[in-house]
Amino acid sequence: MRAIWRGAVSFGLVTVPVRLYTATENHDLQFHQVRKSDGSRIKYKKVAAADGEEVPYSEIAKGYESPDGKMVMLTDEDLASLDSKSSKEISVEKFVPAGQIDPLLLDKSYYLEPDKSAVKPYALLREALRSTDRMAVTTVAVRTRLSMAVLRVKDDVIVLQTMLWPDEIRKPSFDVLDDIPEPSEREVKMADLLIESMVDDFEPNDYEDDYHAAVQALVERKLAGGDVTTAPKAKGDDEGGDVVDLLAALQRSVDRAKAARGEGALGDSQDEAGTDETADEPADEAADDDKPAAKKSAAKSTAKKTTAKKTAAKSTAKRQTKKAG
Numbered sequence: 001m002r003a004i005w006r007g008a009v010s011f012g013l014v015t016v017p018v019r020l021y022t023a024t025e026n027h028d029l030q031f032h033q034v035r036k037s038d039g040s041r042i043k044y045k046k047v048a049a050a051d052g053e054e055v056p057y058s059e060i061a062k063g064y065e066s067p068d069g070k071m072v073m074l075t076d077e078d079l080a081s082l083d084s085k086s087s088k089e090i091s092v093e094k095f096v097p098a099g100q101i102d103p104l105l106l107d108k109s110y111y112l113e114p115d116k117s118a119v120k121p122y123a124l125l126r127e128a129l130r131s132t133d134r135m136a137v138t139t140v141a142v143r144t145r146l147s148m149a150v151l152r153v154k155d156d157v158i159v160l161q162t163m164l165w166p167d168e169i170r171k172p173s174f175d176v177l178d179d180i181p182e183p184s185e186r187e188v189k190m191a192d193l194l195i196e197s198m199v200d201d202f203e204p205n206d207y208e209d210d211y212h213a214a215v216q217a218l219v220e221r222k223l224a225g226g227d228v229t230t231a232p233k234a235k236g237d238d239e240g241g242d243v244v245d246l247l248a249a250l251q252r253s254v255d256r257a258k259a260a261r262g263e264g265a266l267g268d269s270q271d272e273a274g275t276d277e278t279a280d281e282p283a284d285e286a287a288d289d290d291k292p293a294a295k296k297s298a299a300k301s302t303a304k305k306t307t308a309k310k311t312a313a314k315s316t317a318k319r320q321t322k323k324a325g
Contacts, residue, residue: 001111005142009112009125009151009158011092016118016125018090020142023109023159029215039229056249079144087141090149090160095134101150105163110142112151112158122158129153 005020033042046055062074114122129136129152136151140160147162183191222228 003113004110007088007090007140009090009092009138011125011136014121014125016121017115018112018118018122019115020160021111021113023111027209027212029212029219034231039231041231041234043234090138090140090151092136092138092151094137095129095132096137098133098135098152101135101163104169105148105166106150107147107162107164110160110162112160125151126153126156126158129158 001021003019003021007018007020009016009018034040035042046057046060047053048055062079064072064074066072112122125136138149138151138160140147140149140162142162148165149160149162152159152161
């Protein structure tokens with residue numbers, strides 16, 4: 001595992017340097033959106049809603065739109081200047097009985113690993129939480145989000161579980177529950193008996209994701225039976241798509257700069273016109289289109305030179321004929 005955060009747990013005057021690791025992982029099969037006819041992957045580009053122009057990453061900023069449609073731009077410097085608790089500290093506010101934490105508040109889980117120099121205070125906190133059956137309520141900033149969290153013990157590891165803020169929990173409102181008749185005492189007793197007959201210890205390994213297993217088996221059957229599609233290579237793959245895209249973008253920028261300065265008149269006007277026509281095309285397509293155009297230009301140039309030579313030869317022949325006459 002790779003640590004996603006480094007900091008310290010502080011409670012009272014005790015500080016425990018720790019590393020944070022994601023405790024869970026998703027094993028879902030990853031599907032891609034593809035074109036039905038040939039299995040080619042679908043790609044998305046970030047474009048501006050105003051004009052449809054593709055926006056490079058360096059031009060993307062954070063913005064908040066007010067209810068009346070005004071856009072407030074926020075820079076990284078703006079956000080960094082805000083007063084907030086240290087992003088490198090898990091500050092324990094209080095210790096509470098474990099049963100007081102509503103599971104609905106719990107969000108993501110992380111393992112805490114102590115530095116080698118902090119093993120003893122880490123073990124002290126772990127045993128204190130275990131023996132008192134309490135959780136430590138803390139606040140922590142992971143990446144850019146400040147969250148409430150709790151520290152609890154699982155096996156021999158302290159687990160940090162981030163929590164949702166109270167206003168992030170939706171309140172249920174179901175009118176159908178307002179007029180439900182009270183069950184009879186006999187019905188309640190029968191339900192109690194049913195529950196008691198099904199009481200057992202919870203073992204997570206007793207359960208399996210049947211759907212995941214079924215999809216995996218389906219994919220393997222299709223692979224074994226040859227029911228597959230080989231998607232065609234995306235344009236620019238053989239030449240390094242990112243490099244081609246960058247070169248094409250730079251070329252368009254140079255051409256536009258020349259046009260803005262009034263350069264490229266006469267002999268260069270035809271080339272610039274061609275560039276303008278392809279400016280809105282995907283970069284890889286524009287790059288591919290440039291190659292045959294270059295060959296054609298070279299061919300035209302050669303043809304002009306050949307024609308010039310023939311014309312010169314004819315002119316010389318005429319002069320020689322006149323002299324002979």
